Amino acid sequence: MQTVRELNPDLVLISEPYKHLSTQPWETDSTTKAVIWACGGCTFQSSANNNEAGFVVAKLEGIYYYSCYAPPSLTLDEFKNLVDRLTEDAKQYTPIAIAGDFNAWAVDWGSKETNARGKILLESMSSLDVVLLNSGDKPTFVRGEANSIYLT
Template identity: 35%
Template sequence: MLLPQIADEHDADILTLCEPHRVRQTQDWITNETKTAAIWVRGAARARITARGVGDDYVWARVGAVTYVSVYLTPNCAAAEFRAKVAFLEDGLRDLPGDLVVAGDLNARAVEWGMTATNRRGRLLLEMAARLDLVVANTGDVPTYRRPGFGDSIPDVTMTTDRTPPRIGRWRVLEGYTASDHQYIAFEVAGETRTTRTRTRHPPRWNVDKLDGLKFSAELASPQS
């Protein structure tokens, strides 16, 4: 029962979770089929849920003017599978309403969230974020993953719609005991205005990873009607 205690101590009403030890079978708990991503909405915030949904590697809930997304991307997959997972995630995020707060264990490295170098997975996620007008909300370089013998890392990332960050405050890694290899992250989302805060619908941007070169060449060669 450590999680409810920590949530109470920090007055947290929306929790995004990855690989939770326990899944609650309640209306305020949203999880995917594999139980790797979950959102728990507590207290008065439960009355403000207007929509929810589930994807393969993520779940989401719209609370007030903001859509919260919990994501888990496994480290145990080949490069091609990870690329496919990111593509599916991008398609899902593009269709979600409202400003976004995307948080989860992405199992990737990037300088933008405090690592010393950016790997291939990190580049894929940063390219996705750029196409969706998302920015990284992480600050500092405090490790969020600590396991003796395996070193420290920062696989846990928060991204937000480009105009949301001014409303994200006090982003920090909690140093208390969690009974896990991961540390909890806390931040505040303030200044919601339900009637005026709607997400701008941007035209799709090209994702060259999805380009069918042969089909594209054939379309260019075909006579115009």
């Protein structure tokens, strides 16, 4: 919340929030792990897929925003199912922005190697008109020797 106060964005896409805000325009997936927060002066034009597990979508200022979360506990088949549902849903909207924590690694966004989840995600995203925004050189998560660079 401090970062939101400092940066004053209109919209925040969150994976695994520490706390849920009941007083704000706040949309979540069925697991409450993928969140879209309209924290500026804008309001959602529409929202959908609140009953989906793994992603939620909301329209703000003419753009469809997806917030996604794929826990590391998902099997490869469960992960593929989530990504397939996400890409099929995203094909019906334009323009779109997809952000989230997929717990997937790929050299394309700065990981040391591409794992099976990364391959699935890259293949699925290639069917959409999206551009990878990560610079690929700065970790967004660091714990001891481990770090991650998230796909946005």
